[in-house]
Amino acid sequence: MLALIILLPVLGAALPLWLQRRGRNACAWGTALVVTLSMILLLGLAPAVFAGRLVQWGLPWIPALGLNASLRLDGLGLLFGLLITGIGLLVVLYARYYLAAHDNLARLYALLLLFMGAMLGIILADNVLLLLLFWELTSLCSFLLVGYWHERGDARRGARLALILTAGGGLALLAGLLWLGQVAGSFELSTVLLRGDVVRSDPAYLGILLLILLGVCTKSAQFPFHFWLPQAMAAPTPVSAYLHSATMVKAGVFLLARLFPVLAGTEAWFSLVGGVGLFTLLFAAYMALFQHDLKGLLAYSTISHLGLITLLLGIGTPLAAVAGVFHIINHATFKASLFMAAGIIEHESGCRDMRQLNGLFKYMPQTALLAMVAAAAMAGVPLLNGFLSKEMFFAETVHLARLGEISLLFPMLATVAGVFSVAYSARFIHDVFFNGEPINLPRLPHEPPRYLRVPVEILVALCLLVGMLPSYTVGPLLAVAASSVVGTALPPYSLAIWHGFNLPLLMSTLALFGGVLVYSQRAILFRLHERYPPPVGQLLFAAGLNRLLDGARWLTGWLENGALQRYLALLVLAALLAGLVGLWPTGLPATVHPGPALNLLDLVFGLLLALMALLTVRWHERRLLALLAAGGAGLVVVLAFVRFSAPDLALTQLTVEVVTTVLLLLALRFLPLEMRQNALHRPWRDMLLALAAGLGVAALAWGVLNTAPQPALADYFLTHSLPGGGGTNVVNVILVDFRGFDTLGETTVLVVAALGIAALLAGGLPQPVAPAVVSLPRALLLQIGVRPLLALTLLMAVYLFLRGHNLPGGGFVAGLVAALALVTQYLADDFRAVTVRLTLHYPRYMAAGLLLIAITGALSMVLGYPFLTSTFVHVQLPLLGDFELASAMAFDLGVFLVVIATVLAILLGLGDPGREAV
Template sequence: MLFAVFAPLIIAFIIPFLSKYKEKIHTGYFVLLVPLAIFIYFIKFVGTDFTPVLQQISWIPSLDINVSLYLDGLSLLFVLLISGIGALVVLYSIFYLHKSEKLGHFYVYLLMFMAAMLGVVLSDNIFVLYTFWELTSISSFLLIGYWDHRERSRYGAMKSMIITVFGGLSLLGGFILLSVVTGSNSIQAMISQVDVIISSPLFPLIAVFIFLGAFTKSAQFPFHIWLPDAMEAPTPVSAYLHSATMVKAGIYLIARFSLILAASEWFFVVVSGFGIITLCWGSYMAVRQTDLKGILAFSTISQLGMIMTMLGFGTKAAVFAAVFHILNHATFKGSLFMVAGIIDHETGSRDIRKLGGLMTLMPISATLALFGTFSMAGVPLPFLNGFYSKELFFDTAIHLPDTSLAAAEILQQVIPYLAVLGSIFTFVYSMYLLFGTFTGKQQLDQLPKKPHEAPFGMLVAPAILIAGVIVIGVIPNLFNETLLAHATSAITGQEIDKHISFWYGFEYPPLYMSLAVVGIGFLLYWFKKYWTRIYTVFPGKASLNDIYDGLLVRVETYSEKITNGYMNGSLRRYVALIVSTMTVVTLLFLFFTNGFTYTTDDLAPISIGQVLIGLMMAIAAIGTIFANNKIAAILILGVVGYGLAILFVMYSAPDLALTQLVVETISVALFLLCFYHLPALRKRTEGIGYKTTNWMISISFGALMTLIAISAHSSKWFDSISTYFLEQSYKLGGGDNVVNVILVDMRGLDTLFEITVLGIASLAIFGLIRLRDKGAK
């Protein structure tokens, strides 16, 4: 499993070299082997006798952070979707993206995202999961902004980054609190401590943080606004990220932690409440769109809301229905995104107002779209998988468990009606998408290109997905027993024996709910032009995007004003602000932690010679302020450094003394070498306020350093580590000089990197000098 997760990252390093040969062979053919191999590897786990598998690699054991990969039914479902649809997306992209595109960039980003998603769904360690979680945000940012020459692509990429990273940081807070409460970083270990987590006063905060992480990633209301703008990405990206994988990461998160979070009655209210609102709002707004990918974007939002709602129900039947719809949605939505890309590729437009009558010109694409849209709409046909999971959604919506929470009781009453309402608009936008594109009057003069059917290679991937729609619809129980049941058990912690059937009889209430959806939905679609004026009233001019843009503008405006307020080019101001902040923050910390303590225990005796050297250093330091000659100021300043070296010698620290002597000598030499460039010393003419501020900052910072030194000696918060070094320096480093052993052996890598940094800085300075010399010539 470890190789499967990191294989995409390894191949990503090779892609830039392979892309050099893209004129001879499309880079996608090399990339295609990666997800295909991963899919083949994991397909062997599918079966009725599947048992979870755990693989662990030590990484940072001292922090309990290890690469723990846990494969159960839930992660297996997602891994197969990530790798299987990933392979189809790569195949599709070979024919969608021309060789003149930056293919190396595209496939590196795609492989990064694939590895990140695999890491998210397989990680058992919460901090490893978080690392991959943030990598999905970074890689999706790069993919959405792939066409970086387009302003809308940059805007969409930044918007998705801001919202999902905000959720990611919230998720990190929840994970840290979970780790503190349970004393473990393993998800499976946390699940075994549900009682401890629920009884903790931190539980409400943990739940809020995890919900924020999940809702932002899975585009739940009101965080859904990033998804429509992300449609500026190339269609293969939309088909992969925004239908089958990334947007389902939040769904996965809720499913994975439901055994913990669902122990609270508020889990149903929050998850199903936001889910049902997202379902209704997304489906309602999809009808308003005119861009094919815009319709599919809001469609995705509504479908994600439907899945989230079912997970919030918490019953075994509802969780099973949610898992089933995750699979179904990936098949029909992935194919529809690809068909939308085909239409855009072959006509030059995605504007549904300019399309129409394409069925005779693109019959294969029209057939694929028909199966995809009918499945998405939940049309009651036995060979369409979407109908089965939608029926289960209705069934679970009217069979919710009893609750003592008033808010939950109210929600239980309205959810069945909202489920039907959202499904009605789902039917409307599905018919709008299909018939608005492929039937009606042709408007060839409105299209940049003359429409024609796509090449065979571009049709293969959506055709395979539509074949999946039909196969799942015809034999759903084949997938139930070998895959869906295991995923459901992983979420609920209980075995489930669910038989999927197309017909449950006339006494089955969801049947009439489905008929109402089809009937009312058909009427709304047929008379669409008469009632869509409602959008001018609701939502009208109100828009969450306007709120987002307004907040962003205000943040940028005020941050610019604040930054310009202190970044005025004055080095004095910069130093004053830095020193003042350090002084205030440190003094406050000392105050609140009782750091103002003073003890004279264990102090070394002070001789007259040491006192005289200290006075000499103080007089020299003060003398630099009044020096009017550059050489005199530098020599006086050198007295301070050399005096400190003498004190080190007197306190039996020859290594420190030698280091101080070397540093001080180099500093004085550098000052002398830089004489030519140093400004001439002059009499200060600043006002009394200016000088007073300087005195206050200087005295405060000096007093702070004194207090820190006294506090460090007087406040013993921890056992001294010096005993460890004294005992272990010879055993570990083979030396009696403890300081040398620490620097060379115990901190060897740190010292090596410090030397490396100095070397790089030296090379940079040398390069700048050479550039200056060339410029002078």
């Protein structure tokens, strides 16, 4: 049920897109239906919440990481859920009539629904990591919604700024929540909320608090991260009303309220949260007065009110928390209606600048009346909801005795904030609806369409109802929400309008008269403000961002100069540093496992390998010699495999060595025999790097060889090879059975390489510099010799293939040997003659091989075993004796086919003289 509340809007986001062909009304109805359903589901759970129960739902997701899809619904969640769905419904109606005919209404609705789902996710999440996921989703939706008119530069800039700040804060929040989860021992809120004492006494508390506050302050536009919100006003007004006043910016304070039982009540909480809130409250209230943009004023006012809520939560007493929750409700109603009213004014007049908007009362009296009531609520005029929560706020500041001598400062600052709040509310009303005549408006305004005003009317009615009859309307909801914030029983409080003559009432009165006074003397203030403008955070931020981008550009230019050698050198250097950092603290381990004794032959071949490697380097400008030396080194490596008990590796390396050498020889036809390296490319630097790399790897090898082996894994495969895989060649059994899936992947890589090569070759090769194979003088002896060799080599391949499961051999080696048998024919004989006799379509064989592997694997799935499980039977064959037929053999046959086809495709592609015409 809980999950459905979130899923409905998320999945329902497709509905308006689907309905848009049926017109705008169908679109709006569909969207409204989704929202309403979600709200009904929520209301269905309301009785349980009012009865004091916690509604929970959970689904384990990645329990090992503490990540569960667990949801909860308590009083706070219910309050926010009703705000989100309720105001969402009004916004859907409003947006239908607000957007112009050429704007894509369905896209806006889809995004709004997505956002609604994410926002509901935040408030319903029980797992803090899940909460964070939804948190980031709202940031993304906000980005897309602010940038809704993406053809406008200010919309794009505003969207980007909002995303950078809120998503950046989200990162800090992620760190904070992870840390919190570590300290509390759980990522489930249900558990975390009970561990407040543990968390508050932990040394990490301050770090957790700071990181979470970073997330909260960016999301809720608190100083010094407030400046994205005025920029986000480039969004369509329904979005501003919904995201940037009623819901998304409340996510920050929601999180503060959510974690209130865990984090609140310390000095750090009081000074940090309270300090940020107080400063934001004052600063933004002051700034709001000087905005000429209608929505800009409302944006700063929103910041200021969010500061007020933050301050109330920061004060940390239960009563303050009640006041904070109450103000969340009140602010959502009056600010959403004000935004909608501002939207109507802009919609009808085409202008948002208060220097041009004057005297609109006589053009749109009804709208004016609605806006006046809402603005009065914002100013805190009695009989309206804003008055009640502001009164409670004033009362809290008065009772704040804990600060000692400076506690008088609090009520004074609160009154100052009240004064400015009244002043900007007065400006909103007087400047727009009275104060002379409109100046140069694009259109002469008139009353909006009926339904554009309905949402405003509903919200304003709510302001009045709550303002006059608080305990009958909002009382129960407030009580249940506040009690889930406080965590304990609520202290007694009264929602009455009249508390007698007391200090809070005096403060309210002072604020009202002071505000009107300030507004009437605004000319002086405006001059002052223009002469001494406060530093604009947004400009500082933009400058910092530009510097960062310049730095990144410079770094990219420096690193990526287009020279491949430099990249490689940097990579080697980075690998060296990484290795050094790993090795540094411990050094090499002590020798506990001396290897086998050295004999003379080892030494001789060792020196031969060293010589070959050095000769490769020495001759690297003479390609043919270098290739021969490298091949020589490869042959000694084959011997090393033989010596160190790895017969399979020796076989494979030997055949691969031959194939690679043939391949490179063929390639040499297309390259000049000698070349000049670019002498200026710092051979000394490269030599130094190479030496360091060599030393490092040698040290690594030395360190590994000298420590004792860890036989556990090896023993597992050795003991299970025969009973489990039916083969005595453990390496082969690992490849085709235990790790068969890896081999499947590896074979696929080979096929992909071969197909890539074929595609490259189809594009043509450079003009060969050496004569083609076909025109070489025919080697008669070789030509006669290879004929019988073909049969012998193919037989050898079959033999290697069959014994592979039990003795060194296997599909891969067999494939290489068979391919070599065929290639030798081409090399020795007339190329075209062989081509005529041997017509193979290589891709078909590759496909057949891969298919065989896949079918072998799938068969075991059909029989109810995991993919690629093998089985085997023993059969008696004439001549060969007891013979084991394992299903892994079919697998190996697939490998065999792929290898033959791949090798032939590559070699013949390069060697085919028919391609020289290209």
